[in-house]
Amino acid sequence: MGSSLKNSFFLVLAYYREVVKELLSNKVNLVFMVLALVLSLTAINTIYALGKSAEKQVLDTLANLNFGKDAILILAGGQRFMGVGLTRSDTLKLEDAKALEKLSFVKLVSPTSGGTLEVSYKGQVEKIRVEGVFPVYAPANTWNVKVGRFIEDEDLEKLNKVVVLGSDIPKKFGIANPIGDKILISGQHFTIVGILEEKPSFGHFPLNERVFVPFTTAQRRLFNRDYITAIKIVLQPTAEQRISVPLIRSILRQRHNLYGIAEDDFRIITPDFVLARFLSAQRVLQTFLLAISLISLVISGVVILNLMSAMVEEKAGIIALRRALGATNRIIFIHYIAMSLTVALFSGFVGWLLSLGVMHLISAFTPLKPLFSWTTFGLSLIFSVATSLIFSVIPATRATKVEPAILLKSL
Amino acid sequence: MSEPLILLRDIKKVFVVGKISYEVLKGVNLEVFAGDFLAIMGPSGGGKSTLLYILGLLDKPTSGSYLFEGREVSTLSEAEMAHLRNQKIGFIFQAFHLVPWATALENVLLPTLYRGSITEKDVKRASLLLDRLGLQNKQNLKPAELSGGEQQRVAIARALINQPSLLLADEPTGNLDSKSSQEVVKILKELNEEGLTIILVTHDPEVAKSAKKVKFLKDGVFVEE
Numbered sequence: 001m002g003s004s005l006k007n008s009f010f011l012v013l014a015y016y017r018e019v020v021k022e023l024l025s026n027k028v029n030l031v032f033m034v035l036a037l038v039l040s041l042t043a044i045n046t047i048y049a050l051g052k053s054a055e056k057q058v059l060d061t062l063a064n065l066n067f068g069k070d071a072i073l074i075l076a077g078g079q080r081f082m083g084v085g086l087t088r089s090d091t092l093k094l095e096d097a098k099a100l101e102k103l104s105f106v107k108l109v110s111p112t113s114g115g116t117l118e119v120s121y122k123g124q125v126e127k128i129r130v131e132g133v134f135p136v137y138a139p140a141n142t143w144n145v146k147v148g149r150f151i152e153d154e155d156l157e158k159l160n161k162v163v164v165l166g167s168d169i170p171k172k173f174g175i176a177n178p179i180g181d182k183i184l185i186s187g188q189h190f191t192i193v194g195i196l197e198e199k200p201s202f203g204h205f206p207l208n209e210r211v212f213v214p215f216t217t218a219q220r221r222l223f224n225r226d227y228i229t230a231i232k233i234v235l236q237p238t239a240e241q242r243i244s245v246p247l248i249r250s251i252l253r254q255r256h257n258l259y260g261i262a263e264d265d266f267r268i269i270t271p272d273f274v275l276a277r278f279l280s281a282q283r284v285l286q287t288f289l290l291a292i293s294l295i296s297l298v299i300s301g302v303v304i305l306n307l308m309s310a311m312v313e314e315k316a317g318i319i320a321l322r323r324a325l326g327a328t329n330r331i332i333f334i335h336y337i338a339m340s341l342t343v344a345l346f347s348g349f350v351g352w353l354l355s356l357g358v359m360h361l362i363s364a365f366t367p368l369k370p371l372f373s374w375t376t377f378g379l380s381l382i383f384s385v386a387t388s389l390i391f392s393v394i395p396a397t398r399a400t401k402v403e404p405a406i407l408l409k410s411l
Numbered sequence: 412m413s414e415p416l417i418l419l420r421d422i423k424k425v426f427v428v429g430k431i432s433y434e435v436l437k438g439v440n441l442e443v444f445a446g447d448f449l450a451i452m453g454p455s456g457g458g459k460s461t462l463l464y465i466l467g468l469l470d471k472p473t474s475g476s477y478l479f480e481g482r483e484v485s486t487l488s489e490a491e492m493a494h495l496r497n498q499k500i501g502f503i504f505q506a507f508h509l510v511p512w513a514t515a516l517e518n519v520l521l522p523t524l525y526r527g528s529i530t531e532k533d534v535k536r537a538s539l540l541l542d543r544l545g546l547q548n549k550q551n552l553k554p555a556e557l558s559g560g561e562q563q564r565v566a567i568a569r570a571l572i573n574q575p576s577l578l579l580a581d582e583p584t585g586n587l588d589s590k591s592s593q594e595v596v597k598i599l600k601e602l603n604e605e606g607l608t609i610i611l612v613t614h615d616p617e618v619a620k621s622a623k624k625v626k627f628l629k630d631g632v633f634v635e636e
Contacts, residue, residue, distance in 0.1 A: 007528055014524055021512040321508045324469060325569075326497020326525040328490045404469040405460075407504050407581075 015331075019338045022315065029307050034347045036303035037384055040296040041351025044383060045376045046358045047293060051286035053359075053371040058278050070107070071271060072245060074231040074252070078264040090227040091256050091265045097231045099255060100248060105239035110140035110232040113218050113225070119211060120184045121173035128169070129210045130185060132218020140232050148179045148194030155214040159221065163190040167198040168208040185213070186222055241270055297383060301391035308340060308395035312402070319402040329400040336399050340392035341385065348384030352377050414481055416576060416608055417443040417466065422475035424461050435461045436472070437631035445576065448603040449610045450622035458631045459612045460581060466610060467500055467579045468492045480576070497525050501570025505582035507562040509554040509569075515541060515561075516550040519568045526573060533572065540568040544598065560591025567598060571607075578602065580611035584618050596621045 023030050074096075077089030097111035112131050119128040137143070138150045145164065155162050163183060170178045178192045190213065199207045219225060235244055245268055252266055253259070312319065319332060327335075359370040424436040435458045443449055451459050464470045465477065468484060477484040479495065487495070509518045519537040523529045541550050544564040546557075554562050563583060570578055580599065584592035592615075600621050603609050611622065619625045627634050 007530065011524070011527065011529060014520075014529055018510075018513075018524070025512045317508060318510055321510070322521075322525070323493070324467065324496060324502050324508075325522045326493050326573075328493040328525075330490070331525060405464055407502075407506075407508055 015335070016338065019335060019342060022318075022335075023339055023342060026311060026314065029311055030343070033304050033307050033343050034350065036300040036307075037297075037344065037347035037387065038351045038354060040293055040300045041348060041380050041384055042354040042358060043293040043296060044290065045352055045355030045380050046362070047286060047289045048379060049355060049359055049371045049373060049376045050362065050368055051282065052373065052376075053368045054282050055279060056371065057368065058275060070235045070237060070239065072233040072235065072241070072248065073269040074233065074248070075267045075269060076227065076229050076265070078267055088265050089229075090225070092228050092231070093226065094228055096252060096255055097228065099251060100231065100233060103244075103247070103251075105236050105244050106233055107236045108136055108140045108232075108234040110134060110136045110234075111215070111228045112137065112230045112232070113215060113223060113228045114230065115223055117186050117222060118184075121175060124173055126172065130218065130222060131210055131212050132215040132222070133212050134215050137212065137232075140234050143199060144197050145194040146197045148192070150194055150196075151212060151214050156216045159217045160214055161188060161190045161217060161221070162193045162214065164194040164196060164212040165192060166196055166208040166210040166212075168206070169211060170195065172209065183211075185211070188221060241272070245270055297387050301387045304340065304343070304388055305391040305394060308336065308392050309398060311339075312336065312395045312399045315399075316402045316406060319399050320404040320407045323402070323404045324407060332400050332402075333396045336396035337389065337392060340388040340396075344384040344388035345381060347388075348381040351384065352380040355380070413444065415442045415478075416445045416447075416480060417441065417610075418476075418478040419466075420476040422462075422465065422472045422477060424458070424465065424470075425473045435631055436465075438475070439628075439631070439633060441626075441633070443577075443608060443610060445608050446603070446606055447608050447610075448599075448621070448623040450619035450625045451610065451612045451628055452614065452616070452619050452625060453628035457628045459628050462628060463579055463581055463610070463612050466577075467502060468496050493525070497522055498573055499576050501573070501575040501578045503563070503566050503570050503578065503580040503583045505585035507554070507559070507566045507586070509562055509565055511554055514551045514553055515546060515557065515565045515568075518554070518565055519572050521569060522573050537568065537572055540571055541565070544568055558591070559587050560594055563587060563591070563595055564598070567595070567602075571602070576608060578607055578609045580609065580613075582613055583611060584613070584615060592618065 074092070076092035094111055097109050100106055101109040110133065112133050114129060114131040116127050117130045119126055119130070131137075133151055134156065135151055135153060138145070144150075146167065148164070150164055151162070154160070163185065165178060169175070173183070175181055175183075175192070178195055181192050182189045183192060184190070196208075196212075213222065233248070235241070249264070249268055253262075253264065256265055258264065322332060322335075355376065356370065356372070359368075362368060363370045419439055419441040422436055422439040422441075423434065426433045426435060439458075439462060451462065453459050461470075465472050468479070468487075471485055480499070484492070510521065513521070516534075516537055519540060520529060520533060523533045523537075538550060541547065541564075544567060546561060546564055546568075549557060549561060554565070557565065563586075578599075583599070584595050587595060596618055599609055599611070603623075609622075611618070613619050
């Protein structure tokens with residue numbers, strides 16, 4: 001048994017040597033077959049891996065923003081994803097936030113009232129996003145101060161004119177020793193009491209270029225209004241968004257006297273929703289590119305079909321000889337399939353390697369990080385093998401039809 | 412008398428090209444016994460190669476009966492015919508038909524690959540065959556590095572590796588100079604003297620002379636010359 005196994009092994013090896021030698025006997029053909037596959041495989045792998053990388057980056061950023069699975073953001077005004085709503089946006093009130101606070105599945109509620117105001121320091125004037133917040137804002141957004149302190153209850157009670165700066169603000173205004181220094185917001189002096197940690201920015205939202213003042217101070221002294229702009233809600237870990245989000249929506253609709261077909265005058269933004277919004281465009285593009293590269297793979301297949309057919313034609317004499325020497329049709333068929341498999345595995349590997357290189361190159365010019373994944377490696381091999389197998393069946397079958405008569409001098 | 416190795420009865424072969432059909436063999440009868448050395452001569456287009464092709468189990472006749480070692484060939488499957496070609500029949504061609512990327516030794520071993528086993532014994536036997544045919548120092552050379560005569564001797568070794576009962580040769584000296592031709596003919600004669608049955612197709616009367624029997628094929632039938 002052992003020796004017959006050993007014999008079979010040597011036999012397969014001997015067969016395979018024939019396959020490889022025949023492949024190497026026409027290097028130009030071989031190079032073009034490999035090239036055809038490698039190019040489209042590199043494209044497919046790169047597109048797939050970059051898509052995955054972009055997705056991962058969005059997820060990571062969301063996690064950094066603490067827009068985790070347990071967070072919900074309610075924005076005043078309806079019908080738009082971000083920015084100013086299309087409906088009335090003066091209907092969201094502090095009382096809404098207080099009502100939601102009573103829900104058992106809610107852990108933290110952080111109402112904010114924000115707007116873009118003129119902020120100046122030593123004559124430099126900038127339009128800056130100012131948020132009126134409660135102390136709960138920091139834990140609700142897992143956003144801690146780096147220096148000094150955050151807004152405190154006392155600040156709200158006394159309508160203190162204190163401000164906590166986003167990490168980019170001191171640099172923007174060139175404030176050397178911010179704590180204790182003063183800046184002007186809408187012409188009023190505010191004392192700097194703290195600076196926040198830096199948060200990774202997400203898309204077009206420069207989070208670190210914001211300033212935070214006590215909620216009550218913002219409402220009375222800056223905006224002079226009784227409505228709020230957003231409520232950030234952190235759910236209990238056991239709460240399910242699938243259930244809690246519709247419930248919150250119905251409570252708010254009821255509180256805002258919205259019935260029947262009336263549009264929401266608020267937006268509930270969940271991490272899934274954000275992710276879906278940010279990923280959908282990218283996915284459409286990725287799908288489109290993948291479709292193009294799949295077409296290119298079919299073209300590669302046709303190239304293989306042609307080159308293999310040419311090879312079968314060129315090697316007809318040798319195929320006929322093999323038949324004369326006792327090779328069955330099955331052996332000849334397997335011989336050519338093995339040839340294309342060899343090309344496929346080699347090309348799949350090279351295509352995958354190249355895609356890693358291309359990804360590194362792309363990552364040098366874009367924020368996308370190269371992603372190593374066994375999935376793309378497997379994908380590369382599978383696509384490669386499938387393409388070459390499908391398109392080499394015809395030439396391999398043709399090889400079995402070669403008439404040994406061509407070996408003989410004349411008929 | 413013992414059973415013939417080959418028994419052909421009224422073998423006909425018709426080729427159809429488009430709407431026209433050509434009857435290349437028009438009822439060939441032949442008996443070949445073990446140990447025979449038969450030369451088939453005749454004009455071009457007379458059907459010599461077609462006959463050799465049928466004898467070598469590379470094609471089936473359109474009609475008639477072909478018994479090889481007592482077995483009716485027309486009933487055999489493609490795989491069975493391949494097996495018989497591999498085990499019982501050795502071929503030598505005018506154009507040698509060696510695999511260009513394989514060494515002399517590898518070329519000789521090729522039929523053992525299709526037999527489904529290569530053993531140490533096979534390698535030794537291939538080497539001995541090449542030695543015997545005067546190629547002891549050229550076993551690892553590729554066909555392009557060998558002369559025509561040497562290439563044909565490699566082809567002979569390849570035809571003999573599976574110890575066939577029949578050797579078919581199609582103009583084996585057609586591409587060789589007279590010295591190499593003589594060598595090849597000498598080898599064939601020796602092999603026949605050792606008991607190998609040989610059928611060769613040739614134009615060359617000198618080559619035909621080395622055979623024990625000569626038959627003439629003209630217009631698809633054997634004729635008396």
